[in-house]
Amino acid sequence: MSTRWSCSDGLTFNGMKQELEELLRAALAGLAGGILTEAPVASSVVVERTRDAQHGDFASNVALRLAKPAGRKPRELAAAIVAALPQSPLIRRAEVAGAGFVNFYLAPEAYARELAAIHERGAAYGGSTIGRGERVLLEFVSANPTGPLHVGHGRQAAYGATLGNILAASGFAVEREYYINDAGRQMDILAVSTWVRYLEVCGEQLPFPQNGYRGEYVLPLARQLQAAVGRELRRPATEVAAGLPADAPAGDKEIYIDALIERARLLIGGDGFARVLALSRDAMLGDIRGDLAEFGVVFDHWASEAALADSGAIDHALAVLEAQGRLERRDGAVWFRASEFGDEKDRVVVRENGQKTYFASDIAYHLQKRERGFERLIDVLGADHHGYVARVRAGLAALGQPAACLEAPLIQFVSLYRGAEKIPMGKREAQFVTLRQLRAEVGNDACRFFYLMRSHEQPLDFDLQLAKSRSNENPVYYIQYAHARVASVMKQLAARGLSFDRTEGLANIGRLAASHEQAVLGSLTQYPEVLEQAAVSRAPHTLAHYLRELANAFHSYYNAEAFIVADPPLRNARIALVLGVQQVVRNGLALLGVSAPESM
RNA sequence: GUGCCCGUAGCUCAGGCGGAUAGAGCAUCGGCCUUCUAAGCCGAGGGUCGCAGGUUCAAGUCCUGCCGGGCACGCCA
Numbered sequence: 001m002s003t004r005w006s007c008s009d010g011l012t013f014n015g016m017k018q019e020l021e022e023l024l025r026a027a028l029a030g031l032a033g034g035i036l037t038e039a040p041v042a043s044s045v046v047v048e049r050t051r052d053a054q055h056g057d058f059a060s061n062v063a064l065r066l067a068k069p070a071g072r073k074p075r076e077l078a079a080a081i082v083a084a085l086p087q088s089p090l091i092r093r094a095e096v097a098g099a100g101f102v103n104f105y106l107a108p109e110a111y112a113r114e115l116a117a118i119h120e121r122g123a124a125y126g127g128s129t130i131g132r133g134e135r136v137l138l139e140f141v142s143a144n145p146t147g148p149l150h151v152g153h154g155r156q157a158a159y160g161a162t163l164g165n166i167l168a169a170s171g172f173a174v175e176r177e178y179y180i181n182d183a184g185r186q187m188d189i190l191a192v193s194t195w196v197r198y199l200e201v202c203g204e205q206l207p208f209p210q211n212g213y214r215g216e217y218v219l220p221l222a223r224q225l226q227a228a229v230g231r232e233l234r235r236p237a238t239e240v241a242a243g244l245p246a247d248a249p250a251g252d253k254e255i256y257i258d259a260l261i262e263r264a265r266l267l268i269g270g271d272g273f274a275r276v277l278a279l280s281r282d283a284m285l286g287d288i289r290g291d292l293a294e295f296g297v298v299f300d301h302w303a304s305e306a307a308l309a310d311s312g313a314i315d316h317a318l319a320v321l322e323a324q325g326r327l328e329r330r331d332g333a334v335w336f337r338a339s340e341f342g343d344e345k346d347r348v349v350v351r352e353n354g355q356k357t358y359f360a361s362d363i364a365y366h367l368q369k370r371e372r373g374f375e376r377l378i379d380v381l382g383a384d385h386h387g388y389v390a391r392v393r394a395g396l397a398a399l400g401q402p403a404a405c406l407e408a409p410l411i412q413f414v415s416l417y418r419g420a421e422k423i424p425m426g427k428r429e430a431q432f433v434t435l436r437q438l439r440a441e442v443g444n445d446a447c448r449f450f451y452l453m454r455s456h457e458q459p460l461d462f463d464l465q466l467a468k469s470r471s472n473e474n475p476v477y478y479i480q481y482a483h484a485r486v487a488s489v490m491k492q493l494a495a496r497g498l499s500f501d502r503t504e505g506l507a508n509i510g511r512l513a514a515s516h517e518q519a520v521l522g523s524l525t526q527y528p529e530v531l532e533q534a535a536v537s538r539a540p541h542t543l544a545h546y547l548r549e550l551a552n553a554f555h556s557y558y559n560a561e562a563f564i565v566a567d568p569p570l571r572n573a574r575i576a577l578v579l580g581v582q583q584v585v586r587n588g589l590a591l592l593g594v595s596a597p598e599s600m
Numbered sequence: 601g602u603g604c605c606c607g608u609a610g611c612u613c614a615g616g617c618g619g620a621u622a623g624a625g626c627a628u629c630g631g632c633c634u635u636c637u638a639a640g641c642c643g644a645g646g647g648u649c650g651c652a653g654g655u656u657c658a659a660g661u662c663c664u665g666c667c668g669g670g671c672a673c674g675c676c677a
Contacts, residue, residue, distance in 0.1 A: 052620075061619055064657080074657080098620050099657070144677070186677050254676085333675050344603070344673080351675040358677060386604055387672050410605080413671085420611095454613065457605075459670075461612065466626085469639095473626065477639045485637065492636045545614060548624080559632085559641040600639065 015528030027084040056103035074100025112509035131172030140380035154435040158451035170535035191277035197222035211253040317364035341394035363395030442467040482551035486582035505576030
């Protein structure tokens with residue numbers, strides 16, 4: 001007994017809502033040629049949960065929407081729809097209400113069947129095929145390997161990982177990718193930062209470049225370098241500093257650090273510098289990778305920008321643009337006429353000095369994603385990157401790809417608080433809070449949940465005090481507690497020498513007529529709808545909100561009724577219900593990357 | 601200046617492809633543990649959904665303008 005079976009077009013039903021919509025479509029098709037001149041488009045047929053139980057379990061506004069084009073009164077049309085509804089064991093009663101709503105009152109059988117589906121499908125319950133196997137490349141975090149991840153990256157990691165889970169559960173063929181920006185000047189700056197710290201460790205005294213990476217994390221890199229090469233790359237401070245332009249504030253920090261990088265290459269050779277760079281990069285990447293893995297965030301691919309460049313992909317993309325006549329030389333640089341493809345202005349792809357810009361590698365990278373066979377490209381970006389999307393879309397369009405295949409959820413910033421006090425955070429300053437520190441302080445579960453409980457489109461105030469509190473103020477524990485409580489009920493059941501009879505329980509779901517039981521059934525069976533909504537809207541936070549509501553319905557029920565009662569059919573029905581709650585809570589928390597403890 | 605996002609209860613936020621009486625948590629106040637975990641439950645108070653127009657049978661939701669806040673606008677990465 002399951003709610004999933006094939007219907008005529010090969011789709012599978014997913015939850016009660018889809019079944020009702022199918023019934024409604026059948027009714028409307030039956031009216032075509034009569035009260036309706038033609039059958040309405042399928043997407044306009046929508047059934048929604050009612051806010052008020054007085055309006056039944058589900059309601060549809062189709063009659064209101066179709067009344068005008070059909071030239072009928074809404075209530076008249078609604079009545080015709082009700083009359084044309086096919087017989088279904090799911091529907092106890094359907095009626096016209098209000099201005100012309102069709103309200104559906106479900107039969108107990110509908111809930112019994114859905115609950116049975118939860119028991120049967122277990123961890124797979126809630127999943128669907130709405131993605132139709134679409135190949136999605138989900139790129140997220142992609143932080144430069146020039147320092148540890150900070151709390152902002154953490155939010156992107158939590159969002160991306162959970163979105164990936166939700167899409168995978170919804171029938172998308174999703175692959176997760178981290179793009180490593182390991183080419184370009186920033187890596188040189190990291191390398192020179194490591195080298196200067198190394199010289200300090202060796203005993204040389206020289207000023208640290210203003211534009212270098214000043215974070216504490218560079219010191220271990222320097223020590224690692226020393227352990228690897230001894231004094232081989234040590235050079236006297238006087239030789240390093242001789243004849244360099246002034247650093248900020250007197251001089252220009254950019255000019256200074258470029259000169260310093262050049263000096264380093266001269267003194268320790270290109271090979272020596274490459275060695276420092278590789279060690280620094282690998283150490284940082286190792287740190288990032290380990291951090292993410294501990295956070296439960298794993299990637300299918302780690303794509304290297306340097307490797308992309310070496311493969312000739314950038315030259316390939318530029319050649320295609322050239323062949324299409326989309327490039328032009330201006331002021332010694334090569335420009336892509338992005339404004340012809342919806343961008344606000346043209347963009348440089350090759351600078352006057354001959355170096356390709358980041359934008360050039362970005363469009364090459366996105367072209368390559370398409371050429372790898374991905375239909376949909378999702379870039380999870382920090383909110384400050386919003387200008388970037390139109391640019392890359394323009395590039396894709398010019399390369400013959402559909403611009404709409406790229407979507408970019410923008411993740412708003414995170415502010416850290418301790419209670420009411422805001423923790424200041426600099427960008428390149430040494431004072432940022434790392435993801436590692438945050439996780440160590442509040443734990444992975446609270447961290448994941450707090451990152452995901454707000455819409456990603458909304459700036460997040462992350463209160464460390466609240467996340468750490470092991471109290472009723474903390475929503476994570478509230479949900480986990482529901483899971484643990486069910487486990488506890490099962491232990492009690494065993495302790496009393498009783499066992500759960502699932503068949504009897506599912507056969508007696510009709511006995512669960514109390515208001516709290518109806519509320520739990522109602523909330524529980526919404527899970528497939530919530531998951532679908534979260535997938536379609538790329539909105540994991542709806543899942544977090546839903547789990548809170550489900551836990552709330554459960555806790556109320558727990559306080560109102562004893563589950564382990566003497567009457568076996570009723571007892572088994574109640575336990576079937578709360579086991580269903582436990583299963584859905586576990587499934588939902590798993591998608592969010594939060595553990596579901598058996599006891600608390 | 602231009603573009604994007606945001607403005608909902610004292611605080612933090614859901615709801616936003618229009619739909620029935622606008623929700624939740626926290627905070628405040630008042631109740632519930634001899635019975636499956638009180639990290640829980642029940643109840644109360646708290647709102648001109650920034651302002652002004654418009655579209656519609658119906659607007660927190662769509663459109664326009666304004667006010668207020670955030671972010672982005674390099675031959676940086």
